Amino acid sequence: MAVEERTWVGKSVSRREDPSILAGRGTYIDDVKLPGLLHAAVLRSPHAHARIRSIDTTAAQRVPGVVAVMTGPEALEYVTAMPAFCAETVVQHAIATDRVRFVGEAVAAVAATSRYAAEDACQQIKVNYEPLSPVSDPHAAMQSGAPKLHDTLDSNVVFERTLRFGDVDGAFSQAQHNVKRSLRWHRMGAQPIETAGIVASWDPFSESMTVWSNTNMYNYIPWVFANLLKVPTNRLKMIPCLVGGSFGSKHLITKCFAIAGALTKATGRPVKFIEDRLDNLAANDNVGPDRFYDAELALSDDGTFLGLRLHIVDDYGAYFQFAHGQHGNALSQPTGPYRIGALEYGIRCVLTNKVQQGFFRGAGSDPGNFALERLVDAAAEELHIDPAELRRKNFIRPDEFPYKTPTGNVYDSGNYTRVLDRAIAEGRIEHWRNEQQRLRKEGRYIGIGLASCQERSTYSATEWWFWYDKPPFPLTTTPESVKLSIDAFGGFLLTLGCPFWGNSPSTVAAQVVAEEFGVDPNTIAIDYADSQSGALSAGPGGSRLTVMISGAARGASRKVKDKLFRVAAHLLEASASDLELVDGSVRVQGAPTRSMSIADVALKAHLFKLDIPADEESGLSATFTYDHPYTTKPSDDRTDMGAFYPIVSHACHVPVVEVDPETGLVSVLEYLAVNDCGTVMNPKLLEGQVVGGIAQGIGAALLEEYVYDENGQLATSTFMDYLLPTAYDVPPAVRVIHEETPSPFTEFGVKGGGEGGRMVAPIALASAVEDALRPFGVRIDELPMTPQRIVSWIDESKAR
Amino acid sequence: MSPKLQIRVTVNGQEHDGLVEPRRLLSDFLREDLGLTGTHVGCEHGVCGACTVLLDGQSVRSCLLFAVQANGHTVMTVEGLAASDGSLHPIQAAFWQEHGLQCGFCTPGFLMTTYELLQANRSPSDEDIRAAISANLCRCTGYQNIVRSVRAAAEQMSTAAVAPVANARQ
Numbered sequence: 001m002a003v004e005e006r007t008w009v010g011k012s013v014s015r016r017e018d019p020s021i022l023a024g025r026g027t028y029i030d031d032v033k034l035p036g037l038l039h040a041a042v043l044r045s046p047h048a049h050a051r052i053r054s055i056d057t058t059a060a061q062r063v064p065g066v067v068a069v070m071t072g073p074e075a076l077e078y079v080t081a082m083p084a085f086c087a088e089t090v091v092q093h094a095i096a097t098d099r100v101r102f103v104g105e106a107v108a109a110v111a112a113t114s115r116y117a118a119e120d121a122c123q124q125i126k127v128n129y130e131p132l133s134p135v136s137d138p139h140a141a142m143q144s145g146a147p148k149l150h151d152t153l154d155s156n157v158v159f160e161r162t163l164r165f166g167d168v169d170g171a172f173s174q175a176q177h178n179v180k181r182s183l184r185w186h187r188m189g190a191q192p193i194e195t196a197g198i199v200a201s202w203d204p205f206s207e208s209m210t211v212w213s214n215t216n217m218y219n220y221i222p223w224v225f226a227n228l229l230k231v232p233t234n235r236l237k238m239i240p241c242l243v244g245g246s247f248g249s250k251h252l253i254t255k256c257f258a259i260a261g262a263l264t265k266a267t268g269r270p271v272k273f274i275e276d277r278l279d280n281l282a283a284n285d286n287v288g289p290d291r292f293y294d295a296e297l298a299l300s301d302d303g304t305f306l307g308l309r310l311h312i313v314d315d316y317g318a319y320f321q322f323a324h325g326q327h328g329n330a331l332s333q334p335t336g337p338y339r340i341g342a343l344e345y346g347i348r349c350v351l352t353n354k355v356q357q358g359f360f361r362g363a364g365s366d367p368g369n370f371a372l373e374r375l376v377d378a379a380a381e382e383l384h385i386d387p388a389e390l391r392r393k394n395f396i397r398p399d400e401f402p403y404k405t406p407t408g409n410v411y412d413s414g415n416y417t418r419v420l421d422r423a424i425a426e427g428r429i430e431h432w433r434n435e436q437q438r439l440r441k442e443g444r445y446i447g448i449g450l451a452s453c454q455e456r457s458t459y460s461a462t463e464w465w466f467w468y469d470k471p472p473f474p475l476t477t478t479p480e481s482v483k484l485s486i487d488a489f490g491g492f493l494l495t496l497g498c499p500f501w502g503n504s505p506s507t508v509a510a511q512v513v514a515e516e517f518g519v520d521p522n523t524i525a526i527d528y529a530d531s532q533s534g535a536l537s538a539g540p541g542g543s544r545l546t547v548m549i550s551g552a553a554r555g556a557s558r559k560v561k562d563k564l565f566r567v568a569a570h571l572l573e574a575s576a577s578d579l580e581l582v583d584g585s586v587r588v589q590g591a592p593t594r595s596m597s598i599a600d601v602a603l604k605a606h607l608f609k610l611d612i613p614a615d616e617e618s619g620l621s622a623t624f625t626y627d628h629p630y631t632t633k634p635s636d637d638r639t640d641m642g643a644f645y646p647i648v649s650h651a652c653h654v655p656v657v658e659v660d661p662e663t664g665l666v667s668v669l670e671y672l673a674v675n676d677c678g679t680v681m682n683p684k685l686l687e688g689q690v691v692g693g694i695a696q697g698i699g700a701a702l703l704e705e706y707v708y709d710e711n712g713q714l715a716t717s718t719f720m721d722y723l724l725p726t727a728y729d730v731p732p733a734v735r736v737i738h739e740e741t742p743s744p745f746t747e748f749g750v751k752g753g754g755e756g757g758r759m760v761a762p763i764a765l766a767s768a769v770e771d772a773l774r775p776f777g778v779r780i781d782e783l784p785m786t787p788q789r790i791v792s793w794i795d796e797s798k799a800r
Numbered sequence: 801m802s803p804k805l806q807i808r809v810t811v812n813g814q815e816h817d818g819l820v821e822p823r824r825l826l827s828d829f830l831r832e833d834l835g836l837t838g839t840h841v842g843c844e845h846g847v848c849g850a851c852t853v854l855l856d857g858q859s860v861r862s863c864l865l866f867a868v869q870a871n872g873h874t875v876m877t878v879e880g881l882a883a884s885d886g887s888l889h890p891i892q893a894a895f896w897q898e899h900g901l902q903c904g905f906c907t908p909g910f911l912m913t914t915y916e917l918l919q920a921n922r923s924p925s926d927e928d929i930r931a932a933i934s935a936n937l938c939r940c941t942g943y944q945n946i947v948r949s950v951r952a953a954a955e956q957m958s959t960a961a962v963a964p965v966a967n968a969r970q
Contacts, residue, residue, distance in 0.1 A: 014896060021904035022892040024838020024878035028905065031837040115828075116821070193842040193850055193939050194905040244840070244905025245939050277843040502903030502940050684899050688945060692902060695942030719847035719937075727934045727943040732926060734944055757942075 008514040008521055009748060012684035016506040016526060026242045029197035030274045032212045037199070038067055038111040040263055040273035041118035043125050044282060045100035045107050048134035048353035048712025049147060052098055052127060055108060059124040065117030068267045069125065070109050072097035078262040082254050083224050086323035087468050088159065089152040090351075094258030100129075101149055101318035102355050103714045104282025106255070111263040111271050134712035138292070138315040138350035149318055149351045158320050161467060162311075162346030163331075163638060165406035171307025171342035175298035179379045184782040185367035187290035187315065187706040188699070190360045191724055194244020195280040196253045200229075200260035201270035208235040209261065214243040215253040216541065219481070219497040219534035228254060229261040238531035240499040247696070248359035249286030250501070251541055254321075281717055285358030287706065289326045290315040291367050297375040298342075303385045305394045307342035308335055310371060316349050317356035324349065325357060326364025328463035329542070331407045332645035333365055333454040336372045337416045338394040343406040347467075353712035361696060362759045363542065369453040373763045374781060377770070388424060391452050392417050402744070408640035410630070411454070411648040412743045412751075414676065419652045419739050420452055423674040426737060427654035432670075439658075440775065446669070447772025449655045451764035455677070456645040457752025459542030460631040463644045469636075478628040480548035481535030482509060484556040485621035486564070488606035490599025492517070492524040494553065497537025498545060499528065503754055504685050508546055509553040511681060512748075516557035517598070518581050535623050543752030546681055547647055551626035551747040559622035567620075568601045570613045629745045647743050649677040649751045653694075653764035655731075659772040661794050664787030666702055666769060668731045673760070676739040678751035686753050687736045693757020694734055699725045700758065701765035705784050773797075807871035811836065812880030820867045826860075827851045829867035830877060838878040838908050842937070849936035852909035853877050859916045878908035881915070890960070891915060891953040900949030902940035909936050914950050922958045926951065 020026050057069040072095040082092040095106045108125050112118035133147040140146055141156040149156055172178065199212040209231045218225070218238035226236040243250060260273040275284060291314050298307040314327065327347050335343055380387040395416040396403050403411045429448060436446040461478045465471035483495040494513055498505055506526040514521035529535075537552075539545070561581070568586040569576040572594050580589050587595030604611050605620040612618075632642035656670040673690055680686055703723040707715040716722040742749025762783055769790070770780040777797045782789065804819045811834060818833050825844075830836045830853065842850035844863045851862040854876040881889040888896065891914050901907040910933060917924055917932040924932070929950045930943075938946060 015899065017904070018896045018901060019886070019888060019892075021901060021907060022878075022888060022895055022911070023882045024836070024908055026904055027837075028840070030831075030841070116823070191939060192903070192905070193848055193937060194840070194903070195842075243903060244842075245903040247939070277845065277848075500903075504902075688899050688902060688941060691942035691944050692940045693942075696939070718845055719843050720845070724937050724939065725942075726937065727930050727947070730943050732930070732947075734942065 006515055008511040009681055012682055013507060013511055013521055015504050016510060017500060017504060028194060028244055029199065029212060029214045029241045032199045032241065034199065034201060034270040036269045038113060038263070038267060038269050038271045039115040039118050040109055040111050040260060040271050041115055041122050042106045042259060042279060043108040043122040045096065045103060045105045047100055047129055047131050048103045048136065049132040050100050050129040051132060052096060052100065052107060053130050054128045056126040057108065060110060060121040063117055063121040063124055065113040066110060066121045067113070067269065068111045068263055069121060070262055070266060071095065072107070075258065075262040078230065078265040079258040080228055080230060082321055083228055084321045085464055086320045087470065087472050088320060090150055090158060090320040091152065092319040092321060094255045102353050103712055104355060106259065106283065109259045109263060111267055134353040136352050136354060136708045136710055136712040138313055138352050141350050141352045142348070149353065156351045157348055158316065158351050159324065159349040160347065162344060164344050165639060166342035168307055168309065168342045168344045172298045175306045176301045177299050177379070177383065179297045179375050179382060181295050181374050181378055181781055183293040183295055183371050183374055185289060185291045185370055186784060188288050188360065188704040189706060190247035190249035190286035191722065192245030192247055192249060195275035195277060196250055196256045196284055197274035198253065198256045198260040199270060199272045200264040202264040202268065204268055208237070210237045210239065212239045212241055213253060213257070214241055214250050216251045216499055216539040218531040219529065219537040220539060222531040224252065225257055228258055236531065240528050240530065243499055243501045246501045247361040248363060248541060249284055251359060255283070277719065278717060281722060282714055283355055285321065285356055286360060287317065287355055287357045288360030288362065289357065289364050289367050293371045295371045295375055297379055299379055303379065303383055303390050303393055305338050305340045308340050309344040310334060311346040313348045313350060315352050315354065317354040318351060319356040320349065320351065321356055322358060323464065324467045325359060328467060329459065330364040330368045331641055332409045332456040333648065334368050334372065334407065335405055336369065337396060337414065337452055337454055337650055339396050341406060354708050361693065361755045365456060366759045366762065369759055369763050370766065370783065373451050373453065374766065377767055387450055388420060391420060408634065408642050410643040410646040412646050412745050413741050414648065414650050415741045416452060416650055419650055419674050419676050422737060422739060423652035423654050423672060426674070427672045429654065432656050445659045445661060445772040445775070447657050447659065447768040447770065449764040449768025449771060451760055451767055452652045453760045453763060455543065455649040455651055455753065455756035455759050457543035457649055458547045458628065458645065458647040459544060460628050460644040462631065462634060462642060466634040466638065466641050469638065476631060476633065477536070478538050478631065479536040479625050480552045481537045481623060481625040482549065482552040482556050483535065483621060483623040484513060484560050486560060486598065486602045488603050490597065490602050492519065493527060494524055495527045495529050496549070497529050497534035498539035498549065501540045503540055503545055503689065505545055505549050507685065508681050509549050512550050512553035513557050516554060516561060519584055536625050543754040547746050547750050547752050548626055550681060550750050551629065552624055554747045555624035555626050556622050559624055560620060563616070563620060563622070564598065564601055567605050567612050567616060568596055571596060571601065571604060571611065647746060647751045649675070649753050649756055651675045651756050651760045653760045655764050655768045657765065657768040657772055659769055659790065661776065664790035666785065668698060671731050671734040673734070673757065674737045674739060675753060675756060676741050677753035678743045679740055679749040680738050681748065681750055683738060686738065689754050690736045690757045691734050693755060694761045695725050695730045696758040697761020698729055698765065700762040700783060702784050703729070805868055807868055809870045810874040812876060818867060822866060822868055824867045825863055826865040826867050826870055827862035830862060836877050836879050840905050840908055842906065847937065848906065849909040849913065850906045852912045852936065854912055854916060857919065859913050876912070878911050881911060890956045891918070894953035894956060895949040898945050898949040898952050900941065900945045906936060906938045910938070910946055914953060917950070918954055918957060922954060924954055
């Protein structure tokens with residue numbers, strides 16, 4: 001199939017968004033100012049588990065500048081309990097009412113004329129706690145007699161289920177080898193440099209609420225926010241701001257919403273609540289999975305993979321707002337790029353006294369990649385098969401796509417061998433093997449890692465509920481919309497329904513429209529719609545935005561172009577099918593003098609009704625909703641989860657590390673990522689996403705962890721303790737090579753690539769560190785590989 | 801509440817008078833009292849560097865300084881870089897060209913840190929660049945394009961005859 005000649009799509013067009021942002025003019029939520037604005041601060045629990053006996057706010061109310069002090073029960077006059085995706089009764093409030101269940105849970109909020117005064121007031125609030133026994137270890141939490149977090153549940157195991165796909169018993173009984181590993185993926189969080197924030201303004205006279213925020217989903221499920229604020233769904237206007245990063249943490253900022261919303265309703269004044277970093281680290285729902293895997297891979301003597309068993313304990317924290325969240329996602333690719341016909345996947349979702357899980361880039365498929373690739377490496381070692389060869393042998397072949405995996409999810413296309421071979425060819429592996437040999441003699445330990453992983457993209461909402469047989473709200477729509485207008489003077493305006501998260505929707509959408517109309521993308525103006533003017537858009541997340549916005553922009557372009565041609569045909573007295581668009585003009589094919597500029601046609605369409613076809617509405621614009629290109633429902637018996645994440649990218653990463661066995665410090669010397677995200681819309685932007693994801697992956701591999709002690713006290717409550725990668729942690733030269741196996745299901749054949757760096761890098765780095773420490777016989781089965789852990793693993797190995 | 805104090809700070813070449821509590825952070829004074837919201841606050845404990853501004857030409861964490869400490873001093877923020885007609889400073893142009901930002905929230909801190917580096921060292925090595933930016937956190941880019949941006953800015957500024965950036969903005 002010939003590749004289309006493209007002018008704009010596929011080019012590294014510079015970003016639209018940048019000049020204003022660089023000049024310091026971008027409006028982020030904390031930049032929003034309103035007359036009479038009040039500022040909120042939140043008092044948070046120092047206990048991991050306690051009853052609230054009483055709260056005395058009298059002194060706080062007397063602090064100068066304070067307008068309102070609100071406790072949990074008082075807030076319930078204005079807002080409801082937190083909306084929840086789960087079917088179980090797990091009640092959560094933005095401000096705790098009678099009980100706190102994690103360190104950092106809100107117990108009161110203050111609105112004052114300044115944040116300083118609000119914080120002063122918080123210090124004056126007297127809370128009488130009755131401490132309860134906390135439980136911070138999920139295995140302890142599962143025991144009978146453990147402190148129970150919710151009276152509405154029978155135990156802290158809020159959900160457990162095992163799904164079986166294919167003939168698992170058959171696969172395991174006929175297998176000649178069975179590789180087992182117990183693996184640990186620790187709790188980590190998104191930590192965007194900008195925290196979550198809300199400015200909420202209640203007008204009691206029109207009974208309407210206006211909210212500025214950095215949340216997502218205001219054009220998808222705004223009614224969730226409206227219901228939360230006890231506002232009619234058509235009287236809530238949510239206005240987006242630029243978002244200073246999210247990585248999954250700002251999908252639904254319901255707690256902040258409720259706090260600001262309750263305070264604005266109580267005071268009748270606009271209220272701003274911006275989390276500070278302590279708020280965000282302790283209480284934002286930016287937390288990823290926290291898992292214990294018992295994993296087994298069944299294979300035959302010659303290395304053919306036959307079956308996979310994964311049993312997982314996942315520590316969800318104190319609440320279950322997003323239900324299985326990061327386990328729905330994990331069913332998209334548990335068998336990876338391999339032809340594995342049978343899968344057993346069991347989860348136990350356990351509640352403990354920690355902040356709850358939300359979503360964090362990778363959304364549960366990252367530890368899934370870790371579990372699988374560790375098993376594959378273990379199999380290679382035990383069977384004495386080269387790890388690359390073992391992968392090639394089991395890869396799904398190019399002619400097997402679209403490939404239906406055991407869970408029911410489909411992989412659209414791929415060429416995994418090509419990606420692996422390219423990585424090995426470009427990874428300077430022979431050089432580094434020689435270096436490894438040479439340096440070992442000097443007592444230095446270099447390792448070369450390899451990981452071949454899927455990067456599923458473009459989620460369908462079915463993954464949020466299909467673990468339930470009777471889900472409370474089994475939605476199946478996961479759309480994205482844009483509006484394209486050409487004004488009376490030929491000016492293009494593209495209005496997006498999604499927010500700006502740091503990926504580049506404006507730039508990509510403009511490239512698509514530019515391609516469709518043959519105009520310069522820089523002439524296209526871009527706007528972001530609010531929740532009352534935008535059409536259905538699920539926004540960024542799940543690596544979906546480039547795919548979905550490309551489809552939406554193309555669809556809107558085609559609708560507008562159709563009308564443009566109909567009107568032009570009438571004006572040129574030709575048939576629409578004889579027209580073409582060339583250099584900004586509509587003209588009759590073969591008769592180039594019979595032409596009109598887009599601007600001239602637009603002018604007529606807008607203002608000269610009597611000159612255009614009688615059945616045309618005046619104007620020249622269209623809104624297009626691009627629905628998920630391939631979603632199917634799960635079967636009733638859940639032996640087939642349906643296609644829910646079928647646009648699947650793939651990558652092979654080859655990092656080189658040095659490990660100091662004395663200190664446990666790991667330096668990443670070099671990094672190669674070969675990435676196949678289908679058709680690449682903008683190579684420079686995609687590379688930026690991959691490198692950024694790799695940096696987060698280095699964090700996951702070496703630095704990042706939420707540490708709670710046995711009393712549920714959060715030890716990593718600041719950036720001094722929760723460590724984010726710096727420029728020194730990322731190697732000087734991260735090479736990203738793009739391969740392109742287009743998707744058959746999307747416009748342009750594009751696939752998503754936003755999460756891939758973070759979904760593959762930790763796994764590749766584990767492999768590299770294990771390779772470095774091979775002389776010590778250390779096996780890596782836990783992330784992050786902190787210096788203390790590495791040193792103790794070496795010590796344990798020596799002792800064996 | 802302590803009595804407020806009168807301060808006078810020159811920001812981006814313009815004198816500003818303020819009446820502030822002693823504990824008012826410089827970051828809050830710039831953002832709220834002066835309306836210069838280009839300086840961002842990411843952590844309020846001096847780790848992330850998003851709030852970096854120049855105080856008498858030296859990079860500082862505005863979240864760790866009180867506004868009163870800037871009394872009688874000069875401050876330069878990101879708003880002092882570009883010309884008001886929309887032309888970007890070469891450092892900003894380089895970040896744009898090299899895709900040195902994604903969400904843009906940490907970017908003003910990196911721009912000011914880069915400005916300080918290039919004032920002191922017109923041809924920094926990659927090592928110099930990494931050292932200079934090592935105390936600024938970026939969660940989006942993975943730093944590689946930031947290093948490229950600084951390198952490109954240095955090249956641009958050493959080849960062009962760039963006058964000292966005029967501070968008469970705002």
